[in-house]
Amino acid sequence: METELESNTPREWREEFEAAALRPLEQRMRYAFIRTHKPVLDDAEYRSFDTMEEYRAWCDKNLPDWLGYGRV
Amino acid sequence: MAAFEYRQAQEIRDAFKRREVKYLFIGKSGAILLGYPDTTQDADLFIEKSIANGERLVQGLLDLGFRITDEQAQQIRQGKDFIQLKNGPFDLDLVFAPDGIERFDDAWNRRVEIEGFPVCHIDDIVSSKQAANRVKDKESLPRLLSFRDWLKKQK
Numbered sequence: 001m002e003t004e005l006e007s008n009t010p011r012e013w014r015e016e017f018e019a020a021a022l023r024p025l026e027q028r029m030r031y032a033f034i035r036t037h038k039p040v041l042d043d044a045e046y047r048s049f050d051t052m053e054e055y056r057a058w059c060d061k062n063l064p065d066w067l068g069y070g071r072v
Numbered sequence: 073m074a075a076f077e078y079r080q081a082q083e084i085r086d087a088f089k090r091r092e093v094k095y096l097f098i099g100k101s102g103a104i105l106l107g108y109p110d111t112t113q114d115a116d117l118f119i120e121k122s123i124a125n126g127e128r129l130v131q132g133l134l135d136l137g138f139r140i141t142d143e144q145a146q147q148i149r150q151g152k153d154f155i156q157l158k159n160g161p162f163d164l165d166l167v168f169a170p171d172g173i174e175r176f177d178d179a180w181n182r183r184v185e186i187e188g189f190p191v192c193h194i195d196d197i198v199s200s201k202q203a204a205n206r207v208k209d210k211e212s213l214p215r216l217l218s219f220r221d222w223l224k225k226q227k
Contacts, residue, residue, distance in 0.1 A: 014222060028107070046158065052167075
């Protein structure tokens, strides 16, 4: 019988979780970390924000929408 | 700059252990350490906010090769809520007050150790993503929630 987890989780995802669990951490990380240039965000060597609210507001105001950093 | 590598995660782990920095991997990089199969660009670290830990963190970052000015070091010691570093051998996001997690000590007590890497519990990673309420988090949360449920079934 299908468990609740199985019924709520697409089979494809479950298979991905199971496959990942069989890989060594080093290999998982090699597959996971990618590098693409994020406009604006990657254009400064250092930024700091006093509060998370300030950071979120900065993202809303300055980053392109398609990066996905804006609040819902 | 090349993508973040396992070797660099090891360097963080080893340098911060030497300097006794109290920190946790959080965000998607934390989830990946827990086994979550997905992609990301940066490593996110949740840092305990205290002057002493901030000083140890500055020393650890200098050991790793980050170029930190006196003013930046002061801000790191002070523990601003969020600091983005792109002035070193790899990019790092330092989070001192992540959304959705009340106290560092609570997250520390729930942490998971993976090959010596201190990682936030999957519940804390999910909570912070939910509280951040960003477009990219909303899109990725259903799969992360499924992973959380799957991970808990493995215990």
